[in-house]
Amino acid sequence: MTDALSGAPAIATDGLGIRFRRNRRGRRSFKDLFGDSSRRSRPNEFWALRDVSIQVQPGEAIGVVGRNGQGKSTLLKLVAGVMLPDTGTVTVNGGVAPLIEITGGFVDDLTVRDNVYLTAGLHGMSRREVAERFDEIIGFAEIGDFVDTPYKHLSSGMRVRVAFAVVSQLDEPILLVDEVLAVGDKAFREKCYRRIEELLAAGRTMFFVSHNERDLRRFCTRGLFLDGGKLVLDAPIDEVLDAYNAKYGT
Template sequence: MALAIEIAGIQKRFALRHTRSLKETVLWLLKGRKGDLSKTFAALNDVSLTVEEGETVALLGFNGSGKSTLLKHISGVMLPDTGTVRTRGRVAGLIEVGAGFHPDLSGRDNVFLNGAILGMSEKDIHRQFDSIVDFAEIGEFIDTEVRFYSSGMYLRLAFSVAVHTDPNVFLIDEILAVGDEPFQRKCISKIKELAEAGKTLVVVSHDLELIGQICRRGVVLEKGRIVHDAPVAEAIAHIRGQ
């Protein structure tokens, strides 16, 4: 089967800058301390991973393990310092609530803006518009500026746009925790539909029960490295220390 995602030896480092007062900074320099006032840490360290078309994969790990950073590299939001990331087909999903939305534009305008960012043509957006609004359940607010939306309204509209792009690869980062329970169930049902349709799914979530329902494979990260890659039940057991 063809590969939907191919990641080879990627590394990503971030600076940890320590806030100091002017007095502390002057004393630091007078004492002859060298270098800048920051350290770096490896968010991802030589990560390689392949995902076949149609696979449903969970990225698992404790806070700071590198899950979300890896997902952002797959989405193209971040670029690695070294290594390569390749994806096949249209990639869409939810990395952050309201990402790609402009607060001064209405929900209607943001549907067209976000849809275009995710690769939809204007014709496709017009064709799918009513369905997007119906799924999001915000019809009466669609012409309101999104700055006045609650986080749940952001989620519903962002998720609706993303699933209507008909993506080949769908990415989700802990985002379903924001919505209310009825909409979470609706989203989960839609995600299962995507999986059954042969779409590739990569999910980050601390909800291990949900992961067990949606995904078949689990990849466990620890301190920026992949430490376990197995069927999802085994990966969940690894996380739980069983």
């Protein structure tokens, strides 16, 4: 692990910020969209994240803590490149396996088989690589005879199982996990958690967003406490959880 933690950080942000509109009324001018990027919020805008600066070394497992709406998922989406910041920078050294809105990108009318090839391909796996891992993916998902069933006919739990089975097969060094297993049954969640532990043992870097304190302590050694879109504490995970509980209760 010492070698894995040397060199450039896996993820670095400097003054990272992003703002959103509270409603759709009115129009943004050309200057709003492409000109002035000052940090002064307009009346109908709010900062989801503001002035967040962190460094994550390869092999670290980071738990992201905060109430709903405090910027946790937004931070992961910025790291994943799904969103672009309004201020500051985010640098990611290595590919990302995103377990964020995990079933997004799957096509309802395609079969499970076709969705596995499509989704894995979109994440950079060749058709040959998918074919070599296909049986393992389907076996992990535990969907039995439903492999040639349209994806839209699967239950929500089955959809999550297929999606996790695909994304967890990616060889990317950075894993982003955002409460995606909350709808899975207990036995499958534990199976997924064992898979995450295997990935961490192999030296993967992980951002883990969860409201489950037990899971955060299980996987993470370091925590980020986001409050009001700002990073209020970057410390060992136990210290971060204690600070969160002291402010908002358990």
